[in-house]
Amino acid sequence: NAGVTQTPKFQVLKTGQSMTLQCAQDMNHNSMYWYRQDPGMGLRLIYYSASEGTTDKGEVPNGYNVSRLNKREFSLRLESAAPSQTSVYFCASSEYHHFLGNTIYFGEGSWLTVV
Amino acid sequence: DAKTTQPNSMESNEEEPVHLPCNHSTISGTDYIHWYRQLPSQGPEYVIHGLTSNVNNRMASLAIAEDRKSSTLILHRATLRDAAVYYCVMNFGNEKLTFGTGTRLTIIP
Numbered sequence: 001n002a003g004v005t006q007t008p009k010f011q012v013l014k015t016g017q018s019m020t021l022q023c024a025q026d027m028n029h030n031s032m033y034w035y036r037q038d039p040g041m042g043l044r045l046i047y048y049s050a051s052e053g054t055t056d057k058g059e060v061p062n063g064y065n066v067s068r069l070n071k072r073e074f075s076l077r078l079e080s081a082a083p084s085q086t087s088v089y090f091c092a093s094s095e096y097h098h099f100l101g102n103t104i105y106f107g108e109g110s111w112l113t114v115v
Numbered sequence: 116d117a118k119t120t121q122p123n124s125m126e127s128n129e130e131e132p133v134h135l136p137c138n139h140s141t142i143s144g145t146d147y148i149h150w151y152r153q154l155p156s157q158g159p160e161y162v163i164h165g166l167t168s169n170v171n172n173r174m175a176s177l178a179i180a181e182d183r184k185s186s187t188l189i190l191h192r193a194t195l196r197d198a199a200v201y202y203c204v205m206n207f208g209n210e211k212l213t214f215g216t217g218t219r220l221t222i223i224p
Contacts, residue, residue, distance in 0.1 A: 044214075
């Protein structure tokens with residue numbers, strides 16, 4: 001079972017370069033998320049998509065753009081990378097069920113270093 | 116979003132029970148209480164959830180206070196593989212789900 005798949009797993013960028021992190025889920029979930037996690041810190045929500053065609057800002061959206069391409073895919077773009085964006089990025093998806101709440105499934109993470 | 120408070124770190128001996136507390140005094144009546152854990156170099160994974168009643172599954176038990184303002188994740192017999200960061204998360208419906216800094220659990224052999 002693939003679950004949530006994100007690519008690339010590791011990337012080194014120079015300051016000012018751009019890149020896109022790709023994420024896909026095969027669980028037919030409506031909601032998808034991008035989080036970042038800095039060393040020794042908790043997860044911070046960057047952007048959120050409640051359904052195909054909709055996106056919403058999280059706690060730390062500055063410097064990022066997202067695209068919900070279809071129900072399966074949710075990409076995160078860094079237009080001009082900065083060293084402060086060095087972090088581990090996690091994509092996640094979820095579906096609300098009446099007796100379960102909103103259980104989230106995470107990808108394995110993308111380690112991004114901006115030099 | 117309901118705010119959660121957890122201890123930064125806890126230690127436990129291997130094969131002993133572990134009780135991980137979480138305070139969520141601003142929880143609303145419709146918020147579910149979810150627990151996730153994050154093993155080193157991995158994404159968080161679901162552990163257990165509940166609404167009002169205590170819950171058990173193969174991984175852990177969840178004890179929820181009668182006023183729902185706190186909960187405790189119970190690992191009945193900790194193993195070295197349980198060393199992780201544990202997050203308590205409140206959520207309802209399609210809310211933006213936010214995680215705090217969690218509790219880093221260290222298991223002592």
